[in-house]
Amino acid sequence: MTKKKQKQRKLSRHGEVQDRKQARSALDKLRKTWKRASENEREAFLAEAGLQFLHSSLSGERRLIADGRYLLPNTISRIETIMVRRRLSQDALMEELGFPGEGKDLVRALAKGRSLRLRVIAALDEWLTVQEQGDPSAGKAAD
Structure with a gap:
């Protein structure tokens, strides 16, 4: 028996890691599984994790709009672009989303x-989808 094997055997008696396979972290295992997963499996996992998505009508790909309760920088720029194009104030946007009087939260x-x-992030997700698809009936009352 080699010295390496003897050392591994001694370590295993004390409840420590026996080999490299057991030393892999949960994150390493997740990365490996993620690479093997199909697109549908990945979407199902992310939906189960509670992440918010936006379906882009232009590229046909799904994009995150938030990380937990915080909007991503690209989402902020998309919201601001639509607000400028439609000449919407933050109060008007929040009212459109069904949260009247909460414009200050959106400003912050x-x-x-x-x-x-x-709930606001979920409403923003739906609102962005409608706005970017160019639905002609969307938001005409606020203009």
């Missing part, structure tokens, strides 16, 4: 990176 999230309620 857009300008300072503050958190939003998950």
